[in-house]
Amino acid sequence: MQNYDVYGIGNALVDKEFLVDEGFFAQTGIKKGFMTLIEKDEQQALLEQLQRQYGLRKRAGGGSAANTLYALSQFGGTAFYSCKVAADETGDFYVQELGNHNIETNLGPQRETGTTGRCLVMVTSDAERTMLTHLGISQSVSRQELKPEALARSEFVYIEGYLVTSDTARDAAVHLKKQAREQGIRTAFTFSDPAIVEYFRDGIDEVLGEDGVDLLFCNEKEALSWSGEATLEAAGRKLEGIAAQFVITLGARGALIFDGEQYLSVKPRQVKAVDSNGAGDMFAGAFLYGVTQGFGLHAAGELASLAAATTVSHYGPRLTLEQHQEVLADFQREHRL
16 A cells, blocks of 8 residues: 655645736735635636736646645655545646646545635736635535545645634644644644734644644744744744744745754755745645655755745746756755765
8 A cells, every 4th residue: 555755635726827017916905925815706806807917827736735745746755635626627627737646635536516726826026926815615625535544654744724714624634633643643734824824823723732743834924923023033932832843934045944953044046036936835845855755854955945946936836847856856966865
């Protein structure tokens, strides 16, 4: 039977990406740089407006945990993904995009009627991404989508923070983490987005529970917001209380890793950034690949930094298989592996 490096759970979404100017946010009142949940009709009206004004730049399979597991699989890792998509054209596209790249899922040939989740991604000239998400059927992901037999054969569990916006999804995440703990399986969690930290703090704390997680991913803005601190040093001290180890990504300044005893700096990669969508997901995927393949935390961080830098230099949240292999080959040459 298949063993898995990582068992993940997340919202299955299809991204529609547009290149927009700053004036669009003033025109529409959309909060730049955040993920905002919206209703289907409102999203459809904005989609039509974006298509008229800017034209669709790219359509791609998305969802935070899915992007992370996709990256891990393209580097050569194995994964299982619990999610929910509908029996519609968008769902068919999602399944096709997820592909057969060492990722197995709970999805069968028969899917429920409904609407597959969709995310409008607006990218500005500074490469920052702003997202408007309608979760659709993904909002009802629950314990029913969990596969205990796959969990038992996994080294890590990975939970995306976006799940805390739904009662059933949050319950599934808490249950999955509990089951992993009981079986000695390491747990990883990502804050996912500053808006999740700002507006769904209670849900995040419910998933973290009293025992926290083994590995936490967040960016600088999320770390400061969750901790309520003004400096990374002070934020780090608070994060030490909820995670045995954690990574704070710092954008163009690299990343900071806490290995349980000390802090390690990961050097930045100098690239021309055009699209930050998916960079954090890629970082987590590459990092988890490194950790599960026996890399030290610093080496895993160096691979993740290189992979994330490559991602932001391209449009869309995912790289091709060939690009993943090029990143891995470059990393191996640098470190003489």
